[in-house]
Amino acid sequence: MDEFSFIDSIRPSAYLQPSLIKGVSDDAAVFRQPSEDIVTAVDTMVEDVHFSRETMQPYHIGYRALAANLSDLAAMGSTPAFYLVSLVVPSDWTQEELGEVYRGMRSLASEYHMDLIGGDTVSGKQLCVSITVFGYVVKDKARYRSAAQSGDIVFATGTLGDARAGLECILNGVNDPYLIQRHRTPDPRINFAKRLSSFSRVALNDVSDGIANEANEIAEASKVELHLNFEQIPYTSQISELFPSRYEDWVLSGGEDFELIGTVSEKEWPHIVEVAKQANTPVVEIGRVKESGQNGAVYLYKEGKRSILNKSGYTHLQEERD
Numbered sequence: 001m002d003e004f005s006f007i008d009s010i011r012p013s014a015y016l017q018p019s020l021i022k023g024v025s026d027d028a029a030v031f032r033q034p035s036e037d038i039v040t041a042v043d044t045m046v047e048d049v050h051f052s053r054e055t056m057q058p059y060h061i062g063y064r065a066l067a068a069n070l071s072d073l074a075a076m077g078s079t080p081a082f083y084l085v086s087l088v089v090p091s092d093w094t095q096e097e098l099g100e101v102y103r104g105m106r107s108l109a110s111e112y113h114m115d116l117i118g119g120d121t122v123s124g125k126q127l128c129v130s131i132t133v134f135g136y137v138v139k140d141k142a143r144y145r146s147a148a149q150s151g152d153i154v155f156a157t158g159t160l161g162d163a164r165a166g167l168e169c170i171l172n173g174v175n176d177p178y179l180i181q182r183h184r185t186p187d188p189r190i191n192f193a194k195r196l197s198s199f200s201r202v203a204l205n206d207v208s209d210g211i212a213n214e215a216n217e218i219a220e221a222s223k224v225e226l227h228l229n230f231e232q233i234p235y236t237s238q239i240s241e242l243f244p245s246r247y248e249d250w251v252l253s254g255g256e257d258f259e260l261i262g263t264v265s266e267k268e269w270p271h272i273v274e275v276a277k278q279a280n281t282p283v284v285e286i287g288r289v290k291e292s293g294q295n296g297a298v299y300l301y302k303e304g305k306r307s308i309l310n311k312s313g314y315t316h317l318q319e320e321r322d
Ligand SMILES: Nc1ncnc2c1ncn2[C@@H]1O[C@H](COP(=O)(O)OP(=O)(O)O)[C@@H](O)[C@H]1O
Pocket: 042, 043, 072, 208
């Protein structure tokens, strides 16, 4: 395999997005979108940080890398359109294995009518997949973390803690296909999020590091307090049965579930429930927003007791403790 024959092997033979002018073939791609706002994000997956040869096959690496990016597009309320892929490839990876990474990306991309429009390929020591995505959203309807207001209902989609439990299943040989699939091939909440443009105001964030982190990001950005009830936070019975001493921690800070946490006025809450039903996305109330002094905070109510919920999920570039 060389760089150019590899690029030839992954070059799309056709494109789906009508706004595309130039795809994979020149120095850069070109698309034109005069009527909507453009949303863009990049997320990176690195061997031995986000996956290992043991936890994921090449297909899952591609799928999961694009899913993480689509989750950020969902968290902005946008509809996916394009992606670019930057690869660092160790010398022991074959073209067939890299083809599998792309097959994983394509399965999700075709579901959301996305086009691969470029990327970059270099050699290196550990596999690294960095994806840049573009999506569209109705003008001024991107959904920000800073939009929460006192009196709002806090909601969450799907179930939390599954991806962390799935990782544990893989590492310890526990055969729970549902949880393992939640870790390897998460389902970003695009179909729900793209329906949110009809709302006057929604705050939204996706759960990549754990809701303890993401709830705090909303609280800080909006300068409000989020009051969450642990008893309302959704999780599967599997994780509490399989991992009784650890699941509570994973529900709050396991991360990588790629669900959404958001807030909406009490008046528009029934409309969220309706939109979620149309999108086939489970959604539940998990708490309320209250006024804050200066900086915002998150409180967790559990068995009648209240505690501060600090950021506790996955954080990169942490200083080593001695
Ligand atoms: N190395 C970087 N250079 C520039 N911007 C960055 C870098 N890393 C993160 N960001 C920006 O910081 C913000 C938060 O990033 P991140 O925590 O990764 O968000 P998310 O959890 O949604 O992926 C985003 O606006 C992101 O684009």
